[in-house]
Amino acid sequence: MEELTKVWTWSLDVAGFHLVFNATTIVMTLTIMGLLIAFGWFATRQTGLVPNPFQVVAELFVETFWNLTKDALDEDMAKTYFPLICSLFMFLLLCNWIGIFPYMEEPTKDLNTTLGLGLMGFFIAHYAGIKTKGFAAYAKEYFQPVFFMMPLNVIGELAKVISISFRLYGNIMGGSIIILVVSHLVYGLLIPPFLYAFFGLFVGTVQAFVFTMLTLVYISVQVK
Amino acid sequence: MKGDPLERADLSGYHGYQRRLARGAFTVSVMTGLLAYVAGYGAAAKGLVLGSLFSVLNFVLMAQILPYQLGVGANRTRATGIALGSLGVRLALMAVPLIVAARSDRFNFWAAAAGLFTIPVAIFVDHAFLQRFSRFRIQEH
Amino acid sequence: MAFDHVTWIKAASYLGSGLAVGFGAIGAALGEGYTAGKANQVLAYRPRMSGDILKTMLVGQAVAESAAIFALVISMLLVFGGLGGPTPLSAWAYLGAGLAAGLSAVGSGVGSGFPAAAACEGIGRQPKASGQVTLIMLIGSAITQTPCIFGLVIAFLLMFVDFSAKPYYPYWAALLGAGLSTGLAAIGPGAGGGLVGASACKSVARHPEAQRPVTTAMLVGIGTTQSTAIYGFLISLILLFKSFPASTSYVPSFALLGAGFAMGFGGIGPGIGEGITGGYALDQVGRIPEKATLLTRTMLVGQAVSESTGIYSLVVALLLVLNA
Amino acid sequence: MEFSGADLIRAAALLGAGLAMGLGAIGPGVGEGYAAGKACEAIGRRPEEAGLLTRTMLVGQAVSESTGIYSLVVALLLMFVVQ
Numbered sequence: 001m002e003e004l005t006k007v008w009t010w011s012l013d014v015a016g017f018h019l020v021f022n023a024t025t026i027v028m029t030l031t032i033m034g035l036l037i038a039f040g041w042f043a044t045r046q047t048g049l050v051p052n053p054f055q056v057v058a059e060l061f062v063e064t065f066w067n068l069t070k071d072a073l074d075e076d077m078a079k080t081y082f083p084l085i086c087s088l089f090m091f092l093l094l095c096n097w098i099g100i101f102p103y104m105e106e107p108t109k110d111l112n113t114t115l116g117l118g119l120m121g122f123f124i125a126h127y128a129g130i131k132t133k134g135f136a137a138y139a140k141e142y143f144q145p146v147f148f149m150m151p152l153n154v155i156g157e158l159a160k161v162i163s164i165s166f167r168l169y170g171n172i173m174g175g176s177i178i179i180l181v182v183s184h185l186v187y188g189l190l191i192p193p194f195l196y197a198f199f200g201l202f203v204g205t206v207q208a209f210v211f212t213m214l215t216l217v218y219i220s221v222q223v224k
Numbered sequence: 225m226k227g228d229p230l231e232r233a234d235l236s237g238y239h240g241y242q243r244r245l246a247r248g249a250f251t252v253s254v255m256t257g258l259l260a261y262v263a264g265y266g267a268a269a270k271g272l273v274l275g276s277l278f279s280v281l282n283f284v285l286m287a288q289i290l291p292y293q294l295g296v297g298a299n300r301t302r303a304t305g306i307a308l309g310s311l312g313v314r315l316a317l318m319a320v321p322l323i324v325a326a327r328s329d330r331f332n333f334w335a336a337a338a339g340l341f342t343i344p345v346a347i348f349v350d351h352a353f354l355q356r357f358s359r360f361r362i363q364e365h
Numbered sequence: 366m367a368f369d370h371v372t373w374i375k376a377a378s379y380l381g382s383g384l385a386v387g388f389g390a391i392g393a394a395l396g397e398g399y400t401a402g403k404a405n406q407v408l409a410y411r412p413r414m415s416g417d418i419l420k421t422m423l424v425g426q427a428v429a430e431s432a433a434i435f436a437l438v439i440s441m442l443l444v445f446g447g448l449g450g451p452t453p454l455s456a457w458a459y460l461g462a463g464l465a466a467g468l469s470a471v472g473s474g475v476g477s478g479f480p481a482a483a484a485c486e487g488i489g490r491q492p493k494a495s496g497q498v499t500l501i502m503l504i505g506s507a508i509t510q511t512p513c514i515f516g517l518v519i520a521f522l523l524m525f526v527d528f529s530a531k532p533y534y535p536y537w538a539a540l541l542g543a544g545l546s547t548g549l550a551a552i553g554p555g556a557g558g559g560l561v562g563a564s565a566c567k568s569v570a571r572h573p574e575a576q577r578p579v580t581t582a583m584l585v586g587i588g589t590t591q592s593t594a595i596y597g598f599l600i601s602l603i604l605l606f607k608s609f610p611a612s613t614s615y616v617p618s619f620a621l622l623g624a625g626f627a628m629g630f631g632g633i634g635p636g637i638g639e640g641i642t643g644g645y646a647l648d649q650v651g652r653i654p655e656k657a658t659l660l661t662r663t664m665l666v667g668q669a670v671s672e673s674t675g676i677y678s679l680v681v682a683l684l685l686v687l688n689a
Numbered sequence: 690m691e692f693s694g695a696d697l698i699r700a701a702a703l704l705g706a707g708l709a710m711g712l713g714a715i716g717p718g719v720g721e722g723y724a725a726g727k728a729c730e731a732i733g734r735r736p737e738e739a740g741l742l743t744r745t746m747l748v749g750q751a752v753s754e755s756t757g758i759y760s761l762v763v764a765l766l767l768m769f770v771v772q
Contacts, residue, residue, distance in 0.1 A: 068744070071741070159755060159759070162758060162759075162762060163751070163754065163755045163758040163759075164751075166677075166758045166761055166762065167673060167751070167754065167758060170673060170676055170677045170680055170758075170761060171673055171676055173680060174676035174677070174679055174680045175676070177679070177680065177683055178596075178599070178679065181599060181603065181683070182599070185599075185602065202665070202669065203669055206666055206669050206670065209747070210670065210747050210751060213744060213747055213748060213751075214748065214751050217748050235415065235416050235419065236416070237416040237417070237420065238415075238416045238417075238419045238420050238423070241420050241423075242420075242423065283427060286423065286426060286427065286430075287423055290419055290422060290423055290426070291419065293397075293401050294401055294404055294405055294408065294415075294418075294419065294422070299402070300398050300399065300401075300402035301398075303397075303398040303401035303402050303405070304394055304395055304397070304398025304399075304401075305398075306398075306401075307393075307394040307395075307397035307398045307401065308390060308391070308394035308398075311390050311393055311394050311397070311430070311433060312390060315386060315389075315390060315433060315434075315437050318434065318437060319437060319441055322437070322438060322441035322442075322445070323441060323445050326441060326442070326445035326446055326447070327445060333442075333446075337438045340434050340437075340438070341431060341434065343427050344427055344428045344430075344431050347424050347427055347428060347503065348428070348503055348507065351424070351496075351499055351500050351503050352500065352503065352504075549711075553718070557722075614696045614700075615696055615697070615700040616696055616699045616700045616703065618700070619700035619701070619703050619704040620700075620703040620704075620707075622704055622707070623703045623704040623705070623706055623707025623708065624707055625707070626704070626707040626708050626711045627706070627707035627708070627710045627711040627764070628711065629711060630708070630711030630712050630714065630715060631710055631711045631713075631714035631715075631718075632714075633714075633715050633718070634714050634715030634716060634717065634718025634719050635714065635718035635721075635722070636718070637718065637719050637722065638718040638719040638720065638721050638722020638723065638725075639718075639722050640722065641719070641722040641723050641725075641726045642722045642723075642725040642726040642729060643726075644726060645725075645726030645727065645729045645730045646726070646729035646733075648730065648733070649729055649730060649732065649733025649734075650733075652733055653733060653736070656732075656733070656736050659732065659736060659739055660729060660732060660733060663725075663728065663729050663732055663739065663742075663743055663746075664725070664729055666725075666743065666746075666747075667721075667722070667724070667725025667726070667728060667729065667746060667750070668722070668725065670721060670725065670747065670750045670751075670754070671718055671721035671722045671725055671750065672718075673721075673754060673757070674713075674714035674717045674718045674721075674754065674757035674760075675714060675718065677710060677714060677757060677758070677760070677761040678710050678711055678714045680761075681706060681707065681710040681761065681764045681765070681768075682707065682710075684765075684768060685703060685706065685707055685768065688768070
């Protein structure tokens with residue numbers, strides 16, 4: 001079970017800082033971005049009334065998430081944030097699914113990825129809040145219901161980042177650990193495929209959806 | 225609800241079911257034991273029959289206690305107390321074949337332990353399979 | 366106050382035996398008490414049905430009691446099995462075996478009471494469906510016993526695998542932790558599986574023709590509910606069979622014990638929660654069987670999310686084991 | 690068996706990490722299950738609103754899970770930060 005603790009890293013010393021890069025995560029993230037760009041290119045290459053398979057899938061995503069975003073935000077606000085929500089879901093879905101292929105690892109298995117995405121959602125949500133309400137009204141909300149609740153409100157906002165990123169990380173990491181341990185224990189062919197189907201496909205989809213929905217909800221809480 | 229609702233009840237179906245299930249289960253277990261004995265697994269056969277005998281005894285005892293447990297009313301604490309007491313007595317009863325089998329070479333311990341599950345297995349077989357075919361059904365009066 | 370370890374082993378096996386049979390009896394008695402209370406409520410407005418209701422109770426109770434009998438077998442083996450191995454580790458192994466068997470029987474014992482009570486209610490409401498309701502109840506309580514069987518397997522492993530060559534210092538904690546992990550983690554899934562089975566019985570009593578979709582949904586629901594029990598079993602197996610280096614400090618021992626507690630307690634909540642989800646979902650499957658697919662899908666999504674805390678416990682337990 | 694104060698602290702931190710995650714998982718597990726159960730009930734009443742109800746269920750569960758995630762964070766801190 002040594003694979004669990006083994007991480008392939010690049011380290012670099014820049015101006016007195018010792019920087020460590022998780023090479024696997026970076027390579028896999030870039031791979032997924034490449035795959036998504038290729039998917040986008042194929043889906044939009046020949047749009048027509050009789051769509052090609054890529055276009056069908058893309059339309060499915062776009063339609064589902066357009067409706068979801070429109071429900072949560074109002075129409076013109078949804079136009080701004082819909083591309084973010086839809087591409088976030090597609091990125092996460094592919095991230096969680098890619099682990100089922102041999103020699104591929106989920107980038108979401110690394111806390112750095114999920115924490116980065118969580119922080120991105122946090123900053124976007126607060127930027128949206130300041131932009132719609134103005135800074136005074138935005139800042140005033142932290143002093144509700146009474147002024148000394150301010151620290152608790154701030155902690156509450158920061159806790160959202162922690163919870164959203166640890167949820168995704170914990171589920172994907174847990175799934176891959178379970179698959180690894182069970183594969184070591186049974187040496188069989190029968191059980192791991194079912195586990196891959198459950199953790200890789202099912203839990204991966206559910207958690208990608210949960211992450212996306214929560215980002216959307218955090219934005220909608222800030223703008224309302 | 226004053227009085228015992230069970231006094232006016234017709235319990236003959238209940239007693240008939242219980243009698244027939246116990247008889248059927250014990251017969252099958254004794255026949256399995258005989259087969260095993262003939263095949264040369266003497267200790268296992270004796271252990272199985274011993275275990276299933278006590279399983280049936282436990283079942284009969286449980287069936288006798290159950291109406292009293294139901295008769296105490298909807299008071300769940302008292303019902304749980306009676307259940308705990310009756311379960312204690314019956315577990316002590318079922319410990320007998322296990323102790324005997326563990327102490328003596330003539331009875332196989334694992335066969336005795338398996339024999340204690342005669343009644344649950346019989347109930348399961350009865351409901352899952354036999355009730356589909358009325359010829360083999362345990363008749364209820 | 367220095368005893369030789371034979372004394373300790375005797376003491377530990379008596380204690381483990383008492384814990385096994387005591388917890389087993391308490392669990393089954395709680396389940397039976399619940400059934401009896403419900404059955405009495407039904408009898409109050411259906412006095413004529415007492416024969417049928419008693420029969421259902423008897424059948425349910427006889428099956429539910431297997432959890433207590435499993436615990437009894439372990440307990441008698443611990444006292445009369447002539448196990449007294451000469452190694453000091455055996456004391457912890459026997460204590461762990463008793464805890465695994467006893468605690469895991471609690472959940473299954475309580476859990477089996479719920480389907481039996483629901484079956485009594487259902488038969489009181491719909492006497493014609495008694496055959497189908499009893500069958501669903503039997504299937505439900507039989508699957509509810511699975512976590513108890515995990516506990517039984519771990520107890521057997523603890524009693525019969527030879528640990529004499531292992532170093533005492535972190536292994537005592539590994540053996541105790543293995544017992545605690547499976548035992549505690551079986552409580553929640555046992556009770557939760559019972560909740561799912563109970564709703565299935567109610568649903569079949571309401572719509573006897575919906576037996577097939579209800580059975581499928583119940584099997585899926587109980588199967589998912591038991592995943593945290595499987596995690597507990599997994600942690601126990603790793604604790605038993607991974608090799609830990611001998612150590613001169615308490616740190617690895619407490620890490621292994623902590624892993625047992627983390628997975629054990631961590632399995633309780635998700636198990637019960639997933640059972641509640643499955644219960645509500647099955648109520649609705651019985652009400653509108655034609656929407657069974659939609660409801661099963663929603664139930665699975667809800668259960669998968671409720672299970673995340675169980676997965677976090679598993680991650681923490683594995684990190685504790687691997688860093689020990 | 691010699692043991693130092695630092696040893697004792699580390700051992701207690703590891704046991705505490707296990708207990709924190711274990712006990713911290715009970716509440717959210719039950720609560721999330723209850724939320725999901727009620728959502729299933731509501732979907733049974735109004736199957737045409739399944740999408741909205743599932744989304745609401747997921748958001749509600751995510752909020753109730755926060756305490757479980759805090760337990761996870763505390764457990765990880767106890768394991769990797771306390772020395």
